[in-house]
Amino acid sequence: MISFKNVQTEWLGPVSFDAEKGGLIKVVAPSKEAAGEFFQVAAGLLAPHMGEVRILGEDIYAVTEEEYICLMSKVGLVMESGGLISNLLTCENVALPALFHRKKSLEQLETFTAQTLQALGLDADQGREIMATAPNELRPFQGKVVRMIRAMAMEPELMIYEEIAGGLRDGDRANVIQLAMTFHRRSEDRISMFVTYDESTLKSISASSHIALEAVDRGTGV
Numbered sequence: 001m002i003s004f005k006n007v008q009t010e011w012l013g014p015v016s017f018d019a020e021k022g023g024l025i026k027v028v029a030p031s032k033e034a035a036g037e038f039f040q041v042a043a044g045l046l047a048p049h050m051g052e053v054r055i056l057g058e059d060i061y062a063v064t065e066e067e068y069i070c071l072m073s074k075v076g077l078v079m080e081s082g083g084l085i086s087n088l089l090t091c092e093n094v095a096l097p098a099l100f101h102r103k104k105s106l107e108q109l110e111t112f113t114a115q116t117l118q119a120l121g122l123d124a125d126q127g128r129e130i131m132a133t134a135p136n137e138l139r140p141f142q143g144k145v146v147r148m149i150r151a152m153a154m155e156p157e158l159m160i161y162e163e164i165a166g167g168l169r170d171g172d173r174a175n176v177i178q179l180a181m182t183f184h185r186r187s188e189d190r191i192s193m194f195v196t197y198d199e200s201t202l203k204s205i206s207a208s209s210h211i212a213l214e215a216v217d218r219g220t221g222v
Contacts (some may be wrong), residue, residue: 001158001191002042007051011037013214014051021189026207028199030215035197036080038213039162042193043077044068056157073101076151080163083147084135090146091131098153109153116149119182120175141172148176152183159184159192165201177204 003018011034019025029035040046041053044060053060058071077083084093094113098104117127130142138146144164151159164180165173184192194202 001056002193003052003054004042005052005054007041007048007053008216009037009041009046009048011216013216015211015213016051017209017211019191019193019209021191023191023193023209024184024205024207025191025193025209025211026199026202026205027193027195027211027213029195029197029213032197034213034215035163035195039079039160039195042160042195043075044072073097073154074157076154076156076159078144078147078151078159078161078164080166081143084143084150086135088135089131090133090135090138093135094131094146094150094153097150102154104153112153113149116152116179117145120145120179140167141169141176144168144176145179148179148183155187157187157190159190161192161194163196163198163201164194166196166198168201173201174204177202181205 001019001021004015007015011031012029015038027038029038037046041048044053047061056071056074058067060068060071063071084090088096095106095109098109099106113131114124114127117130122130130138130146135143135146159180161180164176168176180192184190194205196202
């Protein structure tokens with residue numbers, strides 16, 4: 001469902017791996033820059049210098065723009081930061097992709113959001129407060145949770161998380177990882193891939209695959 005074949009970028013040496021349905025993958029990069037670059041390449045946002053990236057059987061850098069949009073509607077991208085539209089409320093950011101791509105109703109989305117927040121220990125009033133907030137006013141933990149809910153509401157076949165647990169207190173870190181793992185287990189075919197440069201933030205995840213990225217030897221100009 002996702003594969004890298006001899007992929008090389010500015011910060012990363014050749015990367016090759018295949019992840020099949022149901023896989024739980026840790027990708028550990030040698031630096032923050034390398035982790036961010038890997039995430040962008042996997043998301044179809046930054047073409048590699050060489051190699052091939054396939055998602056759900058398609059080379060994401062060889063498809064048309066329309067095909068890319070259709071393909072990526074099946075992928076949940078959870079960025080470390082950003083990724084939300086600043087002039088929309090949080091509730092609008094959460095609802096927009098699922099309304100457009102999955103034709104879900106507002107009632108379905110509101111129920112899913114409320115249940116997810118409740119599972120994190122947030123009551124109805126706290127949930128409504130978060131959803132009525134502008135993205136730039138969210139605290140780090142809230143921002144990560146909102147990005148996760150937004151991606152999960154699409155019921156994607158592949159989830160890709162960028163530094164999902166980085167910069168959080170232990171309790172908040174445990175909560176976001178539990179949320180990710182609970183969602184992963186809802187579909188036996190779903191792949192979840194966690195990208196980080198600090199493996200200690202993901203120590204509670206027992207991955208089926210562990211991919212250690214290598215840095216480019218920048219002294220040689222490769």
